[in-house]
Amino acid sequence: xxxxxxxxxxxxxxxxxxxxxxxxxxxxxxxxxxxxxxxxxxxxxxxxxxxxxxxxxxxxxxxxxxxxxxxxxxxxxxxxxxxxxxxxxxxxxxxxxxxxxxxxxxxxxxxxxxxxxxxxxxxxxxxxxxxxxxxxxxxxxxxxxxxxxxxxxxxxxxxxxxxxxxxxxxxxxxxxxxxxxxxxxxxxxxxxxxxxxxxxxxxxxxxxxxxxxxxxxxxxxxxxxxxxxxxxxxxxxxxxxxxxxxxxxxxxxxxxxxxxxxxxxxxxxxxxxx
Amino acid sequence: xxxxxxxxxxxxxxxxxxxxxxxxxxxxxxxxxxxxxxxxxxxxxxxxxxxxxxxxxxxxxxxxxxxxxxxxxxxxxxxxxxxxxxxxxxxxxxxxxxxxxxxxxxxxxxxxxxxxxxxxxxxxxxxxxxxxxxxxxxxxxxxxxxxxxxxxxxxxxxxxxxxxxxxxxxxxxxxxxxxxxxxxxxxxxxxxxxxxxx
Numbered sequence: 001x002x003x004x005x006x007x008x009x010x011x012x013x014x015x016x017x018x019x020x021x022x023x024x025x026x027x028x029x030x031x032x033x034x035x036x037x038x039x040x041x042x043x044x045x046x047x048x049x050x051x052x053x054x055x056x057x058x059x060x061x062x063x064x065x066x067x068x069x070x071x072x073x074x075x076x077x078x079x080x081x082x083x084x085x086x087x088x089x090x091x092x093x094x095x096x097x098x099x100x101x102x103x104x105x106x107x108x109x110x111x112x113x114x115x116x117x118x119x120x121x122x123x124x125x126x127x128x129x130x131x132x133x134x135x136x137x138x139x140x141x142x143x144x145x146x147x148x149x150x151x152x153x154x155x156x157x158x159x160x161x162x163x164x165x166x167x168x169x170x171x172x173x174x175x176x177x178x179x180x181x182x183x184x185x186x187x188x189x190x191x192x193x194x195x196x197x198x199x200x201x202x203x204x205x206x207x208x209x210x211x212x213x214x215x216x217x218x219x220x221x222x223x224x225x226x227x228x229x230x231x232x233x234x235x236x237x238x239x240x241x242x243x244x245x246x247x248x249x250x251x252x253x254x255x256x257x258x259x260x261x262x263x264x265x266x267x268x269x270x271x272x273x274x
Numbered sequence: 275x276x277x278x279x280x281x282x283x284x285x286x287x288x289x290x291x292x293x294x295x296x297x298x299x300x301x302x303x304x305x306x307x308x309x310x311x312x313x314x315x316x317x318x319x320x321x322x323x324x325x326x327x328x329x330x331x332x333x334x335x336x337x338x339x340x341x342x343x344x345x346x347x348x349x350x351x352x353x354x355x356x357x358x359x360x361x362x363x364x365x366x367x368x369x370x371x372x373x374x375x376x377x378x379x380x381x382x383x384x385x386x387x388x389x390x391x392x393x394x395x396x397x398x399x400x401x402x403x404x405x406x407x408x409x410x411x412x413x414x415x416x417x418x419x420x421x422x423x424x425x426x427x428x429x430x431x432x433x434x435x436x437x438x439x440x441x442x443x444x445x446x447x448x449x450x451x452x453x454x455x456x457x458x459x460x461x462x463x464x465x466x467x468x469x470x471x472x
Contacts (some may be wrong), residue, residue: 006451007454043453052403053403053407054307056311056424057316058303058306061304067323068299070327138357141357142357144357145357165391196329
């Protein structure tokens with residue numbers, strides 16, 4: 001190798017990413033080239049200096065504790081679900097002479113049990129709340145990304161007989177669209193998008209000048225029911241669930257007008273419009 | 275590829291939850307550090323980490339034991355960042371690709387970017403941690419993320435390629451550019467100061 005080493009080659013050398021034959025060739029060149037040797041040294045020094053400098057932001061202790069609690073709560077929730085599925089074993093009768101001792105133990109267990117149940121309930125509630133908040137955050141991100149992209153919907157139509165069939169074969173569920181929409185509300189089209197790696201429908205509506213995203217997804221069997229936050233980052237959020245579907249709408253329109261659309265959608269699922 | 279097969283398996287998540295805790299909790303400080311660099315403020319960094327951990331927890335059934343959990347987790351962090359407000363804002367800033375031609379080519383930036391005679395001054399500046407941090411803060415997002423994954427998280431090029439969903443050639447090219455950028459910044463020059471608003 002007679003040519004100077006390329007910057008990529010120098011970087012790969014510093015990162016230990018060269019294959020054996022490349023390394024041999026590079027070493028041979030470095031033995032003869034002071035300039036490249038100097039650059040290789042500087043690359044290695046820069047890497048070390050960057051490593052030190054970039055370890056810059058320490059995680060706040062309180063936040064770390066909160067995250068540990070959150071993960072532990074999720075584990076507790078999963079454990080609790082497992083316990084619920086475990087079949088009960090029959091207890092055996094004890095001699096009456098030990099009844100008083102058992103009575104004390106029973107009272108203790110009752111108190112401890114109540115405390116444990118209450119605590120599990122609190123943990124479950126907090127975990128469900130955290131899940132719902134995370135879900136709304138993701139939905140909000142999808143809505144913002146759609147607005148930012150400023151692209152026409154993948155199916156551009158205000159006709160529900162066009163929009164609904166477009167999803168055939170694209171999503172593992174189906175839904176109904178309302179025949180009558182509230183005043184000033186119009187269907188603009190729809191997108192196929194993804195949430196938690198699952199395909200979902202994103203319906204685009206306009207209410208006046210406001211854009212609304214309505215996300216419809218199949219409800220997971222293990223999904224816990226929880227109340228959605230009413231607002232997220234200034235956006236209004238509303239939704240409902242059926243036995244099979246979970247629907248979330250998000251927009252910057254005022255709440256009453258968004259609720260009108262949600263009610264129409266909910267009614268359509270019940271009444272079975274197209 | 276293992277990391278791409280994120281299909282859910284019902285019930286598996288329950289069995290693996292405790293393992294997730296064991297794997298994820300020690301990585302929280304690292305996640306936060308990278309999240310802070312990307313989001314550029316503490317509040318957004320916390321949001322980013324929390325969302326990442328919740329997403330990872332929910333999708334843990336699709337993680338295959340024996341593969342690189344850290345790379346898997348950082349990929350989720352990066353994808354979450356891209357759909358966050360700060361990520362979307364950063365995405366609108368086109369920094370380098372158009373200016374330097376083919377991003378996958380190893381020689382796709384000016385030869386003059388490398389000083390064949392390394393000044394001693396450079397070596398002294400490398401020991402100036404504040405100057406290097408200031409230079410890193412100026413790195414365009416595509417170069418910042420690659421240098422964080424390579425130098426801080428010590429991921430291999432092929433792992434970085436999976437996290438960023440780009441070819442290895444692009445990873446190599448971006449790392450070289452990032453280092454060239456840092457060197458220039460430390461010398462007081464700003465080779466890539468031009469930004470184009472999309």
